[in-house]
Every structure is written in C-alpha cells, then in structure tokens.
Amino acid sequence: MIGHLNLILRLTIWFLLTADLSPANIIIGVSVALLLPGRQKAAAALKDWLHVLGEILVAVPQAYKEAFEIMLRPHKAEDVTMERVKPRRTPGLIFLDIFLITFTPKTIVLKYHERGWYEVHWVRRRKKT
Template identity: 80%
Template structure:
C-alpha cells in the first residue's frame, strides 16, 4: 500500500503543476499518484529525511539572520572547507544536505566529492587584530 506521505507529496506536486482543483483533476491526480511506481524506503531513511526536513525549517530563520548580519556587518574573509557527508546517506538526502548548506547566505557547496565530502565555500567576518 502506498504511504500517506508519499501520496500527499505526489498529489501536492500534481496540483502545483496543473493549478486545477476540479473534481476531474483530483480524480486524475489520485490515479496518477497511485499508478506511479515507487521504491521501498527503509524506516531509517524516512527518519533521516524527517530530521533533514526539521533542519531545513530551522534554516529558514537562520538564513534571514545571516542575511541581515551580512548587511549590517560586512564579511570580508573567505574560506573553503571540506565537510564530511553523514554516513548512510541516499542520493536524495545528499541533495537535501547540499540544499541546506547552500540555502544560508554565508555558505555554498562548490562540489560534492564521490568519496563522501562536500567542498563548502564560506564567508566570514574579518577578525580584529
């Protein structure tokens, strides 16, 4: 049986694409959502996905804070660091991690290395000497 969250996600995407909430479109959307093939997802992957979703929700106010911080206090230093990918990440979770890092104004992922590393560019405030 298709999961409720999966069905809800597919229907949401369908309604965003069609922009039509008529009865015929709802029936077609449910049929398409049920007929599309789906992969088996392990409970651990679902738990990691929900954790990343929570991190994204927390990142929204953080992004606004960082944007105002950059406006009010200039950041003149740049740094490139390598960050380790968390273990047992699926390609979808890796995409969400990259989105989360890039979403905030001070950081952007330059490259994902297949060996399990992100190359991250950061802007920093110059330290007073």
C-alpha cells in the same frame, strides 16, 4: 513510506522549477517523478527524513539572520572547507543536505565528492588582529 517522500521531493522540485500548478503540468510532473529511476542503494530511515525536514525549518530563520548580518556588518573573509557527508545517506537526503548548506547566505556547496565529502565555500567576518 520512504518511496513516498522521494516522490514528494521530486514533485516539489518540479513545481519549484516550473512554477505552474495547471492540471497539465501536474500530470507531467507526476509522470516525470514516477518515470525517474530510483537508485535505492541504501534504505533511508524515516527518522533521517524527519531530522532533515526539522533542519530545514530551523534554516529559514537562520537564513534571515545571516542575511541581516551580512547587510549590517560586511563579511570580507572567505574559506573553502571540506565537510563529511553523514553516514547512510540516500541521494534524496544528500540533495536535501546540499540544499540546507546552500540555502543560508553565508555558505554554498561548490562540489559533492563521491567519496563522501562536500566542498563548502564560506563567507565570514574578518577577524580583528
């Protein structure tokens, strides 16, 4: 089941990058998705995938909310923090975690450190002193 989710993730990325649903592009996308090597160092649980997909559904309204906040009340303070990668993450789940962080307007992942950390840039409101 997890292999199917990785295939679907690869195809989704392919179609988002190419923006073409022609039969030839579908054949090429399926071929590329199947030919890419799958590094399965750790088995991902189905519940981890479902949890991340639920977080994506929550992130969409959050992104709109943050976009309006930035437009209505300027955010002039910036921070760079290190966030720990959740345990037992496969490369597909790490990609989705980075996508979730970067999807919202106030945050972006600057770098993924192989030792299990994300370097995250935050835009915040300046605190009144």
